[in-house]
Amino acid sequence: MYKYTIARQLASKRVITNRGDEIGKLSDLVISETGGDIESLVVEVDKNSKVLAKSRKLGKTIEIPYSAVTAVSDVFIVDERELVEQVKEEKK
Numbered sequence: 001m002y003k004y005t006i007a008r009q010l011a012s013k014r015v016i017t018n019r020g021d022e023i024g025k026l027s028d029l030v031i032s033e034t035g036g037d038i039e040s041l042v043v044e045v046d047k048n049s050k051v052l053a054k055s056r057k058l059g060k061t062i063e064i065p066y067s068a069v070t071a072v073s074d075v076f077i078v079d080e081r082e083l084v085e086q087v088k089e090e091k092k
Helices: 002-010 053-058 080-091
Strands: 014-017 022-031 038-045 061-065 069-072 075-078
Parallel strands (some): 014 075
Antiparallel strands (some): 014 022
């Protein structure tokens, strides 16, 4: 029961950068099957996102490594520098 409560609390949380720019909403989590650790966030990209405006090639979702997450409260806060590096890698 406790796990479901946590999952409901995470569903559709906003994801923003450490500078306050909107990225989108949490769509899914990628979990390690062996250790149960969160590996990455699957985020439904906000079409008005300034951070990802140059990266329209990415599509409707982006996968952000959990190591980029700096805080979780009412929103997920992601280090923008790590996000930009991730976007550059996906473009290649």
